[in-house]
Amino acid sequence: MILQRFFTTAVSPLLLCLLLFAGCKQNTPPLPVLGSFDQDFSLTNQDGQTVTPATFKGKIYVADFFFTTCPTICPIMKVQMTRVYEAFVDNPAILLLSHTIDPDHDTVEVLHDFAQRLQIETSKWHMVTGPKSIIYPLAKKYMLGVVESSQAPGGYIHSGSFCLIDANRNIRGYYDGTDSAEVDQLIKDIGRLQGEK
Structure with missing residues (x-):
């Protein structure tokens, strides 16, 4: 009893x-595995440093495509990416990677000034430039769209998505970089990835 x-x-x-x-x-x-990002590349960041896949080895990172003179979605995307930056600024396991799609204008010096205005650290957020022959195929590997168009504002049409890549170079999610609620979810999902064994 x-x-x-x-x-x-x-x-x-x-x-x-x-x-x-x-x-x-x-x-x-x-989080689902939506694809694998297995492309090799060599680009140059805002401080003139070479950026390759080795830069992101064992790291979770968020990738996007933009250009500094973009008159439409890029300013919104950079505000939202700055939120991701601030959420993980002290976490060395998380990096950000922004590719310019207008390398003729967006030189290392231009990207350096742009990054300084955002008050970001190069070690956390790489803004990279290089030949279009490298950058545009990279966008396809991330399954993101980039097209030159004389009809588009600024001369380019490109995806506004942020792409989440895990430490094994798998694509784990896409998030609208102009939507604060989706970026909230991205921040949560980065935390979930860190919890994966």
Whole structure:
């Protein structure tokens, strides 16, 4: 009788809590793997440093495409990417990578000035330039669109998405870089990736 009372009053609530906790964990599946980013590249960042896949080895990172004279979505995207930067500025496992799609204008010096205005650290957020023959195929590898167009404001049409890459170079998500709610989700999902074993 005493043992029965013990199991009823103590063990059952404990088991119930454990079951509920296990149920909660099961309701949060891992982020899907949407593809693999296995492309080699060599680009130059805002401080004149060479950036290659080795720069991101073992790191989670967020990639996007922009140009500094963009009159449409890029300013919004950079405000939102700055939020990601600020959320992980002290976390060395998280990096950001922004590729210019207008390398003729966006030289190292232009990117350096642009980065200074954003008050960002190169070691955390690489803004890179290089030949279009390298950058544009990279956009395709990320499954993001980049097109030159004389009809488009600024001369380019490009995706406004942020692409989330895990430490194994797998694509784990796309987020609208002009939507603060989607960027909120990106920040949460980066945390989820860090929790993966």
